[in-house]
Amino acid sequence: MIEKCSKAIGGRLAAFAVAAGATRVVYAGLRRRQGGHERWQRRNHAGRTVDLYAGPAVAVGALLGALRAERRGAAALAVLAAGACGAYDDRYGDDRRGLRAHLGALRGGEITSGAVKLFGIGAAGLAAGALLKERPLDKVLAGVVIAGTAHAVNLVDVRPGRAVLAVLGLAVPGLPRGPLAAVPMGAAAAVAADDLGERTMLGDAGAHALGAVLGTAMAAGSGRLGLAAHAAAVVMAAVYGDDVSRWAADSPM
DSSP states (O other), X not given: OHHHHHHXXXXXXXXXXXXXXXXXXXXXXXXXXXXXXXXXXXXXXXXXXXXXXXXXHHHXXXXXXXXXXXXXXXXXXXXXXXXHHHHHHHHHOOSOOSHHHHHHHHXXXXXXXXXXXXXXXXXXXXXHHHHHOSSHHHHHHHHHHHHHHHHHHHHTTTSTTHHHHHHHHHHXXXXXXXXGGXXXXXXXXXXXXXXXXXXXXXXXXXXXXXXXHHHHHHHHTOOXXXXXXXHHHHHHHHHTHHHHHHHHXXXXX
16 A cells, blocks of 8 residues: 555656656756847736746646656646647737637637637537547547636736646646646746746647646546536636636735
């Protein structure tokens, strides 16, 4: 029993360490090589210029950490798709926020970066859910949880540290179920100080990647009832995205 418990703790610590270590290495390398390149800079809510290096760094860290955990195929697929679609939005996105705005543009024949995220991450979430579960309904619910959590984490990324703190808090309950929950914690913890210190921001790439691996951990450790509850929560967050973002912006640290 003691040996089994030690092995489980070791697996979680290893997943955390790989995700955190890889994130820091990539983050430091980008800062060193890219410097203050304007392509990697954005103005935050306070008008300060910060970099976007945390985004690709946590995406790589989450991917490498997920490859050390269980359900690696589903987690890797979700992180890769979410990070790539988020990076596309970071590069080509506009100021439109919220599901309604992007769906409205799509009805008018315009394919926005938000629509690319919606369908790209949604499809990858369903594919990852199919890898996680056996029954058709559970596959769909898991896909909704994965894609919806990626979107939800991005919704709260409106102030320094909001997204990383949300990920750290939401991942803790999943730790007893397996090491995958330690992956988003490690990646988020690695850039938390820089995010809170307004030196960097996650951007869509980082927020979606963290949310995707967090959602995969939630889905992997949940039965039918848990999947339904998580799916309902993320769908409500998507529907009331503007309110969620406003709440995250106004809530105290």
